[in-house]
Amino acid sequence: xxxxxxxxxxxxxxxxxxxxxxxxxxxxxxxxxxxxxxxxxxxxxxxxxxxxxxxxxxxxxxxxxxxxxxxxxxxxxxxxxxxxxxxxxxxxxxxxxxxxxxxxxxxxxxxxxxxxxxxxxxxxxxxxxxxxxxxxxxxxxxxxxxxxxxxxxxxxxxxxxxxxxxxxxxxxxxxxxxxxxxxxxxxxxxxxxxxxxxxxxxxxxxxxxxxxxxxxxxxxxxxxxxxxxxxxxxxxxxxxxxxxxxxxxxx
Amino acid sequence: xxxxxxxxxxxxxxxxxxxxxxxxxxxxxxxxxxxxxxxxxxxxxxxxxxxxxxxxxxxxxxxxxxxxxxxxxxxxxxxxxxxxxxxxxxxxxxxxxxxxxxxxxxxxxxxxxxxxxxxxxxxxxxxxxxxxxxxxxxxxxxxxxxxxxxxxxxxxxxxxxxxxxxxxxxxxxxxxxxxxxxxxxxxxxxxxxxxxxxx
Numbered sequence: 001x002x003x004x005x006x007x008x009x010x011x012x013x014x015x016x017x018x019x020x021x022x023x024x025x026x027x028x029x030x031x032x033x034x035x036x037x038x039x040x041x042x043x044x045x046x047x048x049x050x051x052x053x054x055x056x057x058x059x060x061x062x063x064x065x066x067x068x069x070x071x072x073x074x075x076x077x078x079x080x081x082x083x084x085x086x087x088x089x090x091x092x093x094x095x096x097x098x099x100x101x102x103x104x105x106x107x108x109x110x111x112x113x114x115x116x117x118x119x120x121x122x123x124x125x126x127x128x129x130x131x132x133x134x135x136x137x138x139x140x141x142x143x144x145x146x147x148x149x150x151x152x153x154x155x156x157x158x159x160x161x162x163x164x165x166x167x168x169x170x171x172x173x174x175x176x177x178x179x180x181x182x183x184x185x186x187x188x189x190x191x192x193x194x195x196x197x198x199x200x201x202x203x204x205x206x207x208x209x210x211x212x213x214x215x216x217x218x219x220x221x222x223x224x225x226x227x228x229x230x231x232x233x234x235x236x237x238x239x240x241x242x243x244x245x246x247x248x249x250x251x
Numbered sequence: 252x253x254x255x256x257x258x259x260x261x262x263x264x265x266x267x268x269x270x271x272x273x274x275x276x277x278x279x280x281x282x283x284x285x286x287x288x289x290x291x292x293x294x295x296x297x298x299x300x301x302x303x304x305x306x307x308x309x310x311x312x313x314x315x316x317x318x319x320x321x322x323x324x325x326x327x328x329x330x331x332x333x334x335x336x337x338x339x340x341x342x343x344x345x346x347x348x349x350x351x352x353x354x355x356x357x358x359x360x361x362x363x364x365x366x367x368x369x370x371x372x373x374x375x376x377x378x379x380x381x382x383x384x385x386x387x388x389x390x391x392x393x394x395x396x397x398x399x400x401x402x403x404x405x406x407x408x409x410x411x412x413x414x415x416x417x418x419x420x421x422x423x424x425x426x427x428x429x430x431x432x433x434x435x436x437x438x439x440x441x442x443x444x445x446x447x448x449x450x
Contacts, residue, residue: 007374007376010371010376010377013371014371014372017360017367017368017371021360021364024359086355088351088354088355089354089355089372090332091327091332091350092348092350092354092355093354093372094330094331094346094347094348094373095372095373095374245334246267248332249266249333
Protein backbone atom coordinates (compact mmCIF):
# COMPACT_ATOMS: atom_id res chain seq x y z
CA UNK A 1 0.00 0.00 0.00
CA UNK A 2 1.43 3.35 -0.96
CA UNK A 3 2.08 5.73 1.87
CA UNK A 4 0.94 9.26 1.31
CA UNK A 5 0.62 12.25 3.57
CA UNK A 6 -3.14 12.21 3.15
CA UNK A 7 -3.29 8.60 4.26
CA UNK A 8 -1.15 9.33 7.31
CA UNK A 9 -3.49 12.16 8.21
CA UNK A 10 -6.42 9.76 8.01
CA UNK A 11 -4.68 7.44 10.45
CA UNK A 12 -4.30 10.31 12.91
CA UNK A 13 -7.98 11.17 12.44
CA UNK A 14 -8.81 7.60 13.41
CA UNK A 15 -7.03 8.19 16.72
CA UNK A 16 -8.97 11.40 17.26
CA UNK A 17 -12.26 9.58 16.56
CA UNK A 18 -11.26 6.95 19.13
CA UNK A 19 -10.90 9.70 21.76
CA UNK A 20 -14.25 11.24 20.80
CA UNK A 21 -16.03 7.90 21.01
CA UNK A 22 -14.25 6.86 24.21
CA UNK A 23 -15.70 9.84 26.06
CA UNK A 24 -18.96 10.05 24.12
CA UNK A 25 -21.18 9.28 27.08
CA UNK A 26 -19.36 11.41 29.67
CA UNK A 27 -20.14 15.04 30.52
CA UNK A 28 -16.63 16.53 30.63
CA UNK A 29 -15.03 14.14 28.15
CA UNK A 30 -11.24 14.01 27.92
CA UNK A 31 -10.96 16.61 30.69
CA UNK A 32 -11.13 13.50 32.88
CA UNK A 33 -7.53 13.00 31.86
CA UNK A 34 -6.75 16.42 33.33
CA UNK A 35 -8.59 15.70 36.56
CA UNK A 36 -7.02 12.28 36.99
CA UNK A 37 -3.50 13.63 36.76
CA UNK A 38 -4.33 16.49 39.16
CA UNK A 39 -5.72 14.08 41.75
CA UNK A 40 -2.70 11.78 41.55
CA UNK A 41 -0.32 14.74 41.81
CA UNK A 42 -2.15 16.02 44.89
CA UNK A 43 -1.85 12.60 46.51
CA UNK A 44 1.86 12.29 45.78
CA UNK A 45 2.62 15.84 46.92
CA UNK A 46 0.79 15.31 50.22
CA UNK A 47 2.39 11.96 50.98
CA UNK A 48 5.89 12.46 49.59
CA UNK A 49 6.23 16.21 50.17
CA UNK A 50 9.10 15.36 52.52
CA UNK A 51 11.20 14.19 49.58
CA UNK A 52 11.26 17.59 47.97
CA UNK A 53 14.77 18.45 49.19
CA UNK A 54 16.30 20.94 46.80
CA UNK A 55 13.47 20.73 44.28
CA UNK A 56 11.97 24.06 43.46
CA UNK A 57 8.24 24.14 42.98
CA UNK A 58 7.66 20.54 44.01
CA UNK A 59 3.97 20.30 42.93
CA UNK A 60 4.80 21.42 39.37
CA UNK A 61 7.80 19.06 39.32
CA UNK A 62 5.63 16.09 40.28
CA UNK A 63 2.83 17.09 37.91
CA UNK A 64 5.12 17.35 34.87
CA UNK A 65 6.85 14.13 35.88
CA UNK A 66 3.54 12.33 36.08
CA UNK A 67 2.24 13.61 32.75
CA UNK A 68 5.41 12.47 31.00
CA UNK A 69 5.58 9.19 32.90
CA UNK A 70 1.95 8.44 31.99
CA UNK A 71 2.87 8.79 28.33
CA UNK A 72 5.98 6.62 28.61
CA UNK A 73 4.11 3.99 30.57
CA UNK A 74 1.08 3.86 28.26
CA UNK A 75 3.23 3.58 25.14
CA UNK A 76 4.91 0.53 26.67
CA UNK A 77 1.88 -1.15 28.25
CA UNK A 78 -0.74 -0.01 25.74
CA UNK A 79 1.71 -0.34 22.87
CA UNK A 80 2.28 -3.92 23.88
CA UNK A 81 -1.42 -4.54 23.51
CA UNK A 82 -1.80 -2.77 20.19
CA UNK A 83 -1.92 -5.85 17.96
CA UNK A 84 -4.15 -7.84 20.31
CA UNK A 85 -6.40 -4.83 20.76
CA UNK A 86 -6.92 -4.52 17.01
CA UNK A 87 -6.86 -8.25 16.31
CA UNK A 88 -10.26 -8.31 14.60
CA UNK A 89 -9.29 -5.65 12.10
CA UNK A 90 -5.83 -7.09 11.50
CA UNK A 91 -7.28 -10.50 10.69
CA UNK A 92 -10.20 -9.25 8.63
CA UNK A 93 -9.15 -6.17 6.68
CA UNK A 94 -6.39 -5.22 4.30
CA UNK A 95 -5.21 -2.16 6.28
CA UNK A 96 -1.46 -2.16 7.03
CA UNK A 97 -0.20 -2.88 10.55
CA UNK A 98 1.50 0.52 10.80
CA UNK A 99 -1.95 2.11 10.77
CA UNK A 100 -2.77 0.64 14.16
CA UNK A 101 0.48 1.89 15.67
CA UNK A 102 -0.16 5.44 14.47
CA UNK A 103 -3.82 5.25 15.49
CA UNK A 104 -3.12 4.17 19.07
CA UNK A 105 -0.13 6.49 19.43
CA UNK A 106 -2.40 9.37 18.41
CA UNK A 107 -4.78 8.39 21.22
CA UNK A 108 -1.92 8.36 23.75
CA UNK A 109 -0.61 11.71 22.51
CA UNK A 110 -4.02 13.39 22.68
CA UNK A 111 -4.46 12.07 26.22
CA UNK A 112 -1.12 13.64 27.13
CA UNK A 113 -2.16 16.98 25.70
CA UNK A 114 -5.32 16.93 27.79
CA UNK A 115 -3.16 16.22 30.83
CA UNK A 116 -1.04 19.21 29.86
CA UNK A 117 -4.07 21.38 30.62
CA UNK A 118 -3.22 20.68 34.26
CA UNK A 119 0.27 22.06 33.61
CA UNK A 120 -1.18 25.25 32.16
CA UNK A 121 -3.28 25.64 35.32
CA UNK A 122 -0.20 24.94 37.45
CA UNK A 123 1.70 27.80 35.77
CA UNK A 124 -0.74 30.22 37.38
CA UNK A 125 -1.47 28.41 40.63
CA UNK A 126 2.14 27.56 41.55
CA UNK A 127 3.80 30.43 39.71
CA UNK A 128 5.99 28.23 37.48
CA UNK A 129 8.97 29.96 35.87
CA UNK A 130 8.42 30.27 32.13
CA UNK A 131 11.25 31.37 29.83
CA UNK A 132 12.66 30.64 26.39
CA UNK A 133 13.90 27.25 27.52
CA UNK A 134 10.34 26.05 27.11
CA UNK A 135 11.01 25.81 23.37
CA UNK A 136 13.17 22.77 24.14
CA UNK A 137 9.96 20.97 25.00
CA UNK A 138 9.09 20.72 21.29
CA UNK A 139 12.10 18.61 20.23
CA UNK A 140 11.72 16.63 23.44
CA UNK A 141 8.15 15.67 22.57
CA UNK A 142 9.26 14.86 19.02
CA UNK A 143 11.79 12.44 20.53
CA UNK A 144 9.07 10.94 22.75
CA UNK A 145 6.84 10.33 19.74
CA UNK A 146 9.68 8.91 17.69
CA UNK A 147 10.62 6.59 20.55
CA UNK A 148 7.01 5.47 20.91
CA UNK A 149 6.88 4.73 17.17
CA UNK A 150 9.58 2.07 17.48
CA UNK A 151 8.85 0.98 21.03
CA UNK A 152 5.20 0.12 20.38
CA UNK A 153 5.76 -2.42 17.58
CA UNK A 154 8.71 -3.93 19.45
CA UNK A 155 6.87 -4.51 22.73
CA UNK A 156 3.78 -5.38 20.69
CA UNK A 157 5.60 -8.20 18.90
CA UNK A 158 7.00 -9.58 22.18
CA UNK A 159 3.66 -9.55 23.93
CA UNK A 160 1.73 -10.95 20.99
CA UNK A 161 4.22 -13.79 20.61
CA UNK A 162 4.78 -14.39 24.33
CA UNK A 163 1.63 -13.36 26.21
CA UNK A 164 3.39 -13.64 29.60
CA UNK A 165 5.21 -10.45 28.72
CA UNK A 166 1.94 -8.51 29.10
CA UNK A 167 1.48 -8.86 32.87
CA UNK A 168 5.26 -8.93 33.26
CA UNK A 169 5.62 -5.50 31.65
CA UNK A 170 2.80 -4.13 33.80
CA UNK A 171 4.64 -5.23 36.93
CA UNK A 172 7.91 -3.82 35.63
CA UNK A 173 6.40 -0.47 34.77
CA UNK A 174 4.80 -0.15 38.21
CA UNK A 175 8.17 -0.95 39.75
CA UNK A 176 9.96 1.54 37.50
CA UNK A 177 7.50 4.26 38.49
CA UNK A 178 9.11 4.22 41.93
CA UNK A 179 12.64 3.75 40.63
CA UNK A 180 12.40 6.72 38.27
CA UNK A 181 12.58 10.25 39.65
CA UNK A 182 8.98 11.10 38.84
CA UNK A 183 8.27 12.46 42.31
CA UNK A 184 11.76 12.56 43.79
CA UNK A 185 15.01 14.18 42.72
CA UNK A 186 18.74 13.50 42.76
CA UNK A 187 20.65 13.47 46.03
CA UNK A 188 19.90 11.52 49.13
CA UNK A 189 21.59 8.18 49.63
CA UNK A 190 23.96 6.64 47.11
CA UNK A 191 21.39 4.15 45.80
CA UNK A 192 19.05 6.95 44.80
CA UNK A 193 21.93 8.75 43.14
CA UNK A 194 22.77 5.57 41.24
CA UNK A 195 19.17 5.05 40.11
CA UNK A 196 18.99 8.66 39.05
CA UNK A 197 22.00 8.45 36.77
CA UNK A 198 21.76 4.99 35.28
CA UNK A 199 18.05 4.81 34.54
CA UNK A 200 17.34 5.84 30.93
CA UNK A 201 13.87 7.00 31.97
CA UNK A 202 15.48 9.65 34.19
CA UNK A 203 16.98 11.21 31.11
CA UNK A 204 13.78 10.97 29.14
CA UNK A 205 12.01 12.81 31.96
CA UNK A 206 14.81 15.38 32.18
CA UNK A 207 14.74 16.46 28.54
CA UNK A 208 11.02 17.23 28.62
CA UNK A 209 10.47 18.29 32.23
CA UNK A 210 13.31 20.77 32.58
CA UNK A 211 12.05 23.12 29.82
CA UNK A 212 8.55 23.04 31.34
CA UNK A 213 9.99 24.24 34.66
CA UNK A 214 12.13 26.96 33.09
CA UNK A 215 15.42 25.11 33.49
CA UNK A 216 18.15 24.89 30.82
CA UNK A 217 18.40 21.59 28.90
CA UNK A 218 20.76 18.99 30.28
CA UNK A 219 23.25 18.07 27.54
CA UNK A 220 24.15 14.75 29.15
CA UNK A 221 20.51 13.66 29.24
CA UNK A 222 19.98 14.63 25.62
CA UNK A 223 23.01 12.63 24.48
CA UNK A 224 21.93 9.55 26.42
CA UNK A 225 18.36 9.79 25.13
CA UNK A 226 19.44 10.24 21.51
CA UNK A 227 21.84 7.29 21.63
CA UNK A 228 19.26 5.12 23.38
CA UNK A 229 16.49 5.95 20.92
CA UNK A 230 18.68 5.51 17.81
CA UNK A 231 19.91 2.10 18.93
CA UNK A 232 16.40 1.08 19.93
CA UNK A 233 14.99 2.18 16.59
CA UNK A 234 17.50 0.00 14.76
CA UNK A 235 16.81 -3.08 16.88
CA UNK A 236 13.07 -2.56 16.57
CA UNK A 237 13.29 -1.99 12.82
CA UNK A 238 15.16 -5.25 12.29
CA UNK A 239 12.77 -7.17 14.52
CA UNK A 240 9.75 -5.69 12.78
CA UNK A 241 11.01 -6.48 9.29
CA UNK A 242 11.61 -10.09 10.24
CA UNK A 243 8.46 -10.71 12.25
CA UNK A 244 5.71 -8.47 10.86
CA UNK A 245 4.23 -11.14 8.59
CA UNK A 246 3.90 -13.55 11.51
CA UNK A 247 2.05 -11.22 13.88
CA UNK A 248 -1.32 -12.15 12.40
CA UNK A 249 -0.77 -15.84 13.21
CA UNK A 250 -0.07 -15.11 16.87
CA UNK A 251 -3.25 -13.12 17.52
CA UNK B 252 -11.74 -14.41 -22.77
CA UNK B 253 -10.99 -11.81 -20.08
CA UNK B 254 -7.66 -11.54 -18.33
CA UNK B 255 -7.30 -13.36 -15.04
CA UNK B 256 -7.75 -11.11 -12.05
CA UNK B 257 -6.59 -13.64 -9.48
CA UNK B 258 -3.87 -16.04 -10.45
CA UNK B 259 -2.67 -18.62 -7.95
CA UNK B 260 0.08 -21.02 -8.85
CA UNK B 261 1.30 -23.89 -6.71
CA UNK B 262 0.33 -22.11 -3.51
CA UNK B 263 1.18 -23.71 -0.17
CA UNK B 264 0.79 -22.27 3.30
CA UNK B 265 1.99 -23.59 6.62
CA UNK B 266 0.22 -21.93 9.53
CA UNK B 267 2.46 -21.85 12.60
CA UNK B 268 1.02 -23.30 15.79
CA UNK B 269 2.88 -21.42 18.52
CA UNK B 270 3.55 -23.07 21.86
CA UNK B 271 2.91 -26.54 20.47
CA UNK B 272 6.33 -28.07 20.05
CA UNK B 273 5.26 -31.65 20.11
CA UNK B 274 3.99 -33.29 17.00
CA UNK B 275 0.59 -34.82 17.57
CA UNK B 276 -0.37 -37.19 14.81
CA UNK B 277 -3.91 -36.39 13.73
CA UNK B 278 -5.97 -39.33 12.66
CA UNK B 279 -6.89 -39.72 9.03
CA UNK B 280 -10.54 -38.77 9.48
CA UNK B 281 -10.02 -35.52 11.48
CA UNK B 282 -11.14 -32.29 9.88
CA UNK B 283 -8.62 -29.60 9.02
CA UNK B 284 -5.15 -29.62 7.54
CA UNK B 285 -2.47 -32.09 8.51
CA UNK B 286 0.05 -31.28 11.23
CA UNK B 287 3.63 -30.96 10.25
CA UNK B 288 6.79 -30.55 12.32
CA UNK B 289 9.90 -29.06 10.79
CA UNK B 290 13.51 -29.82 11.65
CA UNK B 291 13.62 -27.10 14.30
CA UNK B 292 10.78 -28.86 16.09
CA UNK B 293 8.17 -26.18 15.28
CA UNK B 294 4.70 -27.41 14.48
CA UNK B 295 2.60 -26.13 11.61
CA UNK B 296 -0.75 -26.88 10.07
CA UNK B 297 -0.48 -27.61 6.38
CA UNK B 298 -3.50 -25.54 5.46
CA UNK B 299 -2.99 -25.03 1.73
CA UNK B 300 -0.98 -27.39 -0.41
CA UNK B 301 -0.15 -27.00 -4.08
CA UNK B 302 -3.17 -24.91 -5.02
CA UNK B 303 -3.77 -23.60 -8.55
CA UNK B 304 -6.62 -21.20 -9.29
CA UNK B 305 -7.33 -18.83 -12.12
CA UNK B 306 -10.18 -16.38 -11.67
CA UNK B 307 -11.31 -13.97 -14.36
CA UNK B 308 -12.99 -10.60 -14.09
CA UNK B 309 -16.73 -11.03 -13.76
CA UNK B 310 -16.57 -14.48 -12.19
CA UNK B 311 -18.51 -15.23 -9.04
CA UNK B 312 -16.90 -18.09 -7.19
CA UNK B 313 -18.21 -19.97 -4.17
CA UNK B 314 -15.84 -22.05 -2.11
CA UNK B 315 -17.35 -25.20 -0.61
CA UNK B 316 -15.49 -27.49 1.75
CA UNK B 317 -15.42 -29.22 5.08
CA UNK B 318 -14.60 -27.35 8.32
CA UNK B 319 -10.96 -26.47 8.35
CA UNK B 320 -10.55 -27.17 4.66
CA UNK B 321 -8.78 -23.84 4.26
CA UNK B 322 -11.52 -21.70 2.72
CA UNK B 323 -11.02 -18.72 5.03
CA UNK B 324 -7.27 -19.20 4.91
CA UNK B 325 -7.32 -18.97 1.13
CA UNK B 326 -9.36 -15.76 1.29
CA UNK B 327 -6.86 -14.28 3.75
CA UNK B 328 -4.00 -15.16 1.41
CA UNK B 329 -5.84 -13.49 -1.47
CA UNK B 330 -6.42 -10.42 0.68
CA UNK B 331 -2.72 -10.20 1.55
CA UNK B 332 -3.29 -10.81 5.25
CA UNK B 333 -1.36 -14.10 5.31
CA UNK B 334 1.88 -13.44 3.50
CA UNK B 335 4.22 -16.28 4.39
CA UNK B 336 3.02 -18.61 1.64
CA UNK B 337 5.10 -20.45 -0.92
CA UNK B 338 4.22 -20.22 -4.59
CA UNK B 339 2.54 -17.36 -6.44
CA UNK B 340 -0.57 -15.39 -5.59
CA UNK B 341 -1.24 -12.47 -7.86
CA UNK B 342 -4.30 -10.29 -7.44
CA UNK B 343 -4.92 -7.42 -9.84
CA UNK B 344 -6.88 -4.41 -8.69
CA UNK B 345 -8.40 -3.27 -5.42
CA UNK B 346 -9.50 -5.83 -2.87
CA UNK B 347 -12.20 -5.46 -0.28
CA UNK B 348 -12.93 -7.93 2.48
CA UNK B 349 -16.03 -8.82 4.44
CA UNK B 350 -15.02 -11.60 6.79
CA UNK B 351 -17.16 -10.93 9.86
CA UNK B 352 -20.12 -8.72 10.51
CA UNK B 353 -18.57 -6.91 13.46
CA UNK B 354 -15.34 -5.84 11.75
CA UNK B 355 -13.96 -3.44 14.32
CA UNK B 356 -17.07 -1.31 14.36
CA UNK B 357 -17.34 0.94 17.39
CA UNK B 358 -20.51 0.42 19.41
CA UNK B 359 -20.55 3.95 20.81
CA UNK B 360 -20.30 5.45 17.35
CA UNK B 361 -23.29 5.92 15.07
CA UNK B 362 -23.60 3.94 11.86
CA UNK B 363 -22.58 7.05 9.98
CA UNK B 364 -19.47 7.59 12.11
CA UNK B 365 -18.50 3.97 11.65
CA UNK B 366 -18.78 4.27 7.90
CA UNK B 367 -16.41 7.28 8.03
CA UNK B 368 -14.10 5.43 10.39
CA UNK B 369 -13.87 2.37 8.20
CA UNK B 370 -13.47 4.47 5.08
CA UNK B 371 -10.40 6.06 6.67
CA UNK B 372 -9.12 2.71 7.83
CA UNK B 373 -9.38 1.33 4.31
CA UNK B 374 -7.28 4.16 2.96
CA UNK B 375 -9.86 6.53 1.49
CA UNK B 376 -9.21 10.26 1.54
CA UNK B 377 -11.83 12.65 2.90
CA UNK B 378 -12.74 13.59 -0.64
CA UNK B 379 -13.17 9.98 -1.68
CA UNK B 380 -15.29 9.31 1.39
CA UNK B 381 -17.47 12.28 0.52
CA UNK B 382 -17.96 10.82 -2.95
CA UNK B 383 -18.93 7.33 -1.83
CA UNK B 384 -20.95 8.26 1.24
CA UNK B 385 -24.30 8.89 -0.53
CA UNK B 386 -24.00 5.50 -2.19
CA UNK B 387 -23.31 3.85 1.15
CA UNK B 388 -26.27 5.55 2.82
CA UNK B 389 -28.45 4.43 -0.05
CA UNK B 390 -27.11 0.93 -0.01
CA UNK B 391 -27.61 0.08 3.65
CA UNK B 392 -31.22 1.39 3.77
CA UNK B 393 -30.92 2.24 7.45
CA UNK B 394 -32.39 5.75 7.20
CA UNK B 395 -32.52 7.50 10.57
CA UNK B 396 -30.89 4.54 12.27
CA UNK B 397 -27.62 5.78 10.81
CA UNK B 398 -27.64 8.47 13.51
CA UNK B 399 -28.10 6.03 16.40
CA UNK B 400 -25.17 4.38 18.14
CA UNK B 401 -24.30 0.97 16.74
CA UNK B 402 -24.99 -0.73 20.09
CA UNK B 403 -28.69 -0.33 19.33
CA UNK B 404 -28.39 -2.19 16.02
CA UNK B 405 -29.56 -5.71 15.31
CA UNK B 406 -27.15 -8.23 13.82
CA UNK B 407 -28.67 -7.74 10.38
CA UNK B 408 -28.34 -3.97 10.59
CA UNK B 409 -24.68 -4.36 11.49
CA UNK B 410 -24.18 -6.58 8.48
CA UNK B 411 -25.71 -3.91 6.27
CA UNK B 412 -23.14 -1.40 7.52
CA UNK B 413 -20.42 -3.96 6.87
CA UNK B 414 -21.61 -4.52 3.32
CA UNK B 415 -21.93 -0.81 2.65
CA UNK B 416 -18.32 -0.37 3.76
CA UNK B 417 -16.94 -3.37 1.90
CA UNK B 418 -18.54 -2.38 -1.39
CA UNK B 419 -18.02 1.39 -1.03
CA UNK B 420 -14.68 1.50 -2.74
CA UNK B 421 -16.15 -0.37 -5.70
CA UNK B 422 -13.42 -2.99 -5.43
CA UNK B 423 -12.30 -5.20 -8.28
CA UNK B 424 -12.32 -8.16 -5.94
CA UNK B 425 -14.75 -8.63 -3.08
CA UNK B 426 -13.93 -11.43 -0.68
CA UNK B 427 -16.81 -12.55 1.53
CA UNK B 428 -16.70 -15.07 4.33
CA UNK B 429 -19.56 -16.43 6.47
CA UNK B 430 -21.73 -13.40 6.73
CA UNK B 431 -24.79 -14.88 5.13
CA UNK B 432 -28.31 -15.13 6.41
CA UNK B 433 -29.06 -11.55 7.32
CA UNK B 434 -26.75 -10.11 4.75
CA UNK B 435 -27.98 -12.12 1.85
CA UNK B 436 -30.42 -9.57 0.50
CA UNK B 437 -27.84 -6.84 0.70
CA UNK B 438 -25.33 -9.12 -0.95
CA UNK B 439 -27.58 -9.74 -3.92
CA UNK B 440 -27.89 -6.03 -4.40
CA UNK B 441 -24.18 -5.49 -4.74
CA UNK B 442 -23.24 -5.28 -8.37
CA UNK B 443 -20.25 -4.48 -10.50
CA UNK B 444 -17.79 -6.11 -8.19
CA UNK B 445 -16.16 -9.40 -8.76
CA UNK B 446 -17.24 -11.65 -5.95
CA UNK B 447 -15.54 -14.54 -4.34
CA UNK B 448 -17.42 -15.93 -1.40
CA UNK B 449 -18.12 -19.04 0.50
CA UNK B 450 -21.00 -20.27 2.57
